Amino acid sequence: MNIFNQTLQTSERILSDLYLTFREERKALITFLFHGLFKNQDEIRQNWVHPQQGITVAQFRQFIEYYQEHNYHFVSPEDIVKGLEPQKNYVLITFDDGYYNNVLALPVLEECRVPAVFFITANNVKYYKAFWWDVLYRERTKSGVSPEKQNEEKRILKKKTHREIEAYLVDAFGKDYFKPLNDVDRPFTPGELKEFSAHPYVHIGNHTCDHAILTNYTRDGIREQISAAQKIIEEMTAIVPQSIAYPNGNYSEEIGEISRQVGLKLGITTSPRKNYLPLNLEGNHSMRLQRFILWGNGSIIKQCRLYRSDVREFLHSLRMSR
Ligand SMILES: [Zn+2]
Numbered sequence: 001m002n003i004f005n006q007t008l009q010t011s012e013r014i015l016s017d018l019y020l021t022f023r024e025e026r027k028a029l030i031t032f033l034f035h036g037l038f039k040n041q042d043e044i045r046q047n048w049v050h051p052q053q054g055i056t057v058a059q060f061r062q063f064i065e066y067y068q069e070h071n072y073h074f075v076s077p078e079d080i081v082k083g084l085e086p087q088k089n090y091v092l093i094t095f096d097d098g099y100y101n102n103v104l105a106l107p108v109l110e111e112c113r114v115p116a117v118f119f120i121t122a123n124n125v126k127y128y129k130a131f132w133w134d135v136l137y138r139e140r141t142k143s144g145v146s147p148e149k150q151n152e153e154k155r156i157l158k159k160k161t162h163r164e165i166e167a168y169l170v171d172a173f174g175k176d177y178f179k180p181l182n183d184v185d186r187p188f189t190p191g192e193l194k195e196f197s198a199h200p201y202v203h204i205g206n207h208t209c210d211h212a213i214l215t216n217y218t219r220d221g222i223r224e225q226i227s228a229a230q231k232i233i234e235e236m237t238a239i240v241p242q243s244i245a246y247p248n249g250n251y252s253e254e255i256g257e258i259s260r261q262v263g264l265k266l267g268i269t270t271s272p273r274k275n276y277l278p279l280n281l282e283g284n285h286s287m288r289l290q291r292f293i294l295w296g297n298g299s300i301i302k303q304c305r306l307y308r309s310d311v312r313e314f315l316h317s318l319r320m321s322r
Contacts, residue, residue, distance in 0.1 A: 016309035031291035050137035054296035074114035077243035119207035119245040122232035162210035256287030
């Protein structure tokens, strides 16, 4: 993170404290994105996977407890589709990718009695393949490549289709590059996913077949990635997903339209904003819900306060009116 961003975040946090001291936040659905969960800090330091946000189970619990203390109701995608009462505040918990380590969330969900939606990359589960960004991180870190160089390589790969990325990784690390290492980096197996998906607090969503960054695909390619994932997930779990999280958050109106044609009712991006109530779920509005990301290397409570306040939206409206 650069200095400008740090300063901006600090000032946003000060503003959010002031905001919440003097007024109540506007009623909204706040959505949060998680990827892998770590048992503890030690597990993050092993470098088995890209640390992503580096969220531990304890931090995950802290986040849920914060919003429960402030009277937020935790909902599933199905609850949202049915309609939310506009006089309450809501949280939707989402996990992307399909990491096996997401089972660590279950005791917390049970203890707090809250649902979550898990967006599954269908082929990684079906074929038991590690996620490409983890392989890249692990191998490049081992050979001493700097984080900046790694980010640059990843940025270039994110402009490609999954076939192009796979060809690149086979070339760099051999055809067995995708073999998972352990319970930290591996996806669910189909059997585990079936069992997991039957849990009453678990909801299953679509994250495409191959973690396809859909803006890199043709119209037919987009449709194939979304509809084949629906089928594979149904075969594995007997559940037909109602919601999709677009890999890397890459969204277009065409992607929203195709998702609806495939039968999906809700789509979630990574645009970091609140979703104010009442929600407009007409047409493509339902396909671009916004969501925040929490970071394990900062105070969870401060981030929760910032996202609870309307400071981000206030600052955004100032920028728009200039
Ligand atoms: Zn993802």
